[in-house]
Amino acid sequence: MRHVLLAALCLAGCAGPAEELTPTPAAPDAGTAPVEAAPAEAAPVEAAPAEAAPAEAAPVEAAPAVVTLEARALWVTRWDFASAEDVRGILRRARAAGFNLVLFQVRGVADAYYRSSLEPWAASLAGRLGKDPGWDPLQVAVDEAHALGLELHAWVNLATAWKGASPPGRSSPRHLLRAHPAWRVVDRQGRPMPCTDAGYVFVCLANPEVQAHLEAVLVEIATRYAVDGVHLDYARYPARDTSYDRASNRLFRAARARDRSLTRAAWQREELTRFIGRLRDALHAARPGLLVSAAVTGIWQDLWGWGGVTQGFHDFHQDSHLWAARGVVDVLVPMIYWRPTRQPGARTDFRTLLAHFAPLREQIGLWAGINVEAGDLTTLAEEVTLAREAGLPGVALFAWKALLDRGWLETLPRELFPGPAARVPGRGAHSPGSPPDPPSSPGPSSPPGSNTSSVQPRRAMCAWLTSLGPALVSSSSASLASAESAPRK
Secondary structure (H helix, E strand, O other): OOEEEEEOOOHHHHOOOHHHOOOOOOOOOOOOOOOOOOOOOOOOOOOOOHHHOOOOOOOOOOOOEEEEEOEEEEEEOOOOOOOHHHHHHHHHHHHHHOOOEEEEEEEOOOOEOOOOOOOOEOHHHHOOOOOOOOOOHHHHHHHHHHHHOOEEEEEEEOOEEEOOOOOOOOOOOOOHHHHOHHHEOEEOOOOEOOOEOOEOEEEOOOOHHHHHHHHHHHHHHHHHOOOOEEEEEOOOOOOOOEOOOHHHHHHHHHHHHHOOOOOHHHHHHHHHHHHHHHHHHHHHHHOOOOEEEEEEEOOOOOOOOOOOOOOHHHHOOOOHHHHHHHOOOOEEEEEOOOOOOOOOOOOOOHHHHHHHHHHHHHOOEEOEEEEHHHOOHHHHHHHHHHHHHOOOOEEEEEOHHHHHHHOOOOOHHHHOOOOOEEOOOOOOOOOOOOOOOOOOOOOOOOOOOOOOEEOOOHHHHHHHHHHHHHHOEOOOOOOOOOOOOOOOO
16 A cells, blocks of 8 residues: 655644644734723623624634655666766756656766775766766765755665776776676686676675675765665676686585585575675664665566566575565665566566565565556556555656656656655664654544545654655666566666
8 A cells, every 4th residue: 555644734843733823912003092991880882793793714724735655766877967967957857757766876887976985986977987077976966866855875786897898997996807806706617707798797796805895885885975875786696607706616615514405596695685684784884774775686586487587586696585584675676677468467467576576565665666668658657556556665767768768757747746755764674763653643544445544643743754854855698598688777
């Protein structure tokens, strides 16, 4: 059920109802002579009939504003901006379109779209890896987003380290592939992933040195920038028969010695799950209240016998259901990038996949990742509606450029996002400083299927709304060849 609350947004800092305030009598006009009081013994003046004088109008309260509790997230990729004005323009139009949260990409291939002491400036910003572009995209985005009342979440690709036929050039800081070539993912035959235009080079997320570097990168972002969240992407292996690098081989042998029944795939899933949990803990310690979300593969396992689809559990060693059970992130964003099929339950049917993920909302925050390019505007509206009906507290649309190219931005407030909305905190994974749950109080029950609830008293609700702060607002080439192509990230 979509969460909606009725709140009276009062003037003067959520003051109480007008009738609670006693008006101060107006001072007499200094230029008017005072009227002499009638003597006490004078005959009383007969009061006029009640109907003769109009009754004073009772104070009228403004109609309560409807604030929807729903994350309305928009992915903005690193290819979408080239200047500070680009960033500001994107955020202003996103706000006007009804979004309340932006996932802003700041790390693509072990490079930085922010000022970092650990990784080099991205080549696309100034034409060369490591060259200072003279402006800071993340700082511009944070400042503009908060001025607009938007949440700004730093979106990082975790495992992708490079893309291109030529390896990364010299830079300061050194690119991690130049400094640590042994960090690359290796296939079963012992071959490291090559640099190619066809896909990303991955680093192994089970390697303790890689883990330490990535944790430092994320903590640097969380401590230097007032981001509202960190969004993890490519938190996975590139394919099932990877990584057989030396560090992984050594660690797996030690784990197998303790448990002879342990398979390599099970060990990889467990190591990845634990690492994501450690990242979440480090980020929460660095910035209490920060939300950690993760984009995960839209098909956990092929439970329907479709065949020829990429499965996060088997192909990427990404066990999103285990992540939910353990709460290793605050919010999961399953990338359900396909449209509803005419026949329910057909291959990659959006409804079927959504229904499969929906029960996880009882364990963790859950937003439906939706591909704008999956269909027309009617399809997009249908998918958002299905996510709401399934009880998900948010949606994330991929991506800004697709909405812009289709001319849909001005249509969204009418078709998808009417009225203001505030994000619901990640369920089951509240971090210190997260907005508290809304105050509850007895009141008339809503009809079955209703998406609204009356919450009183007014002062308690205003206090809770105030606590929301700025949140309150008016696959790689190694994947299966037969899998559907995913949008570019």
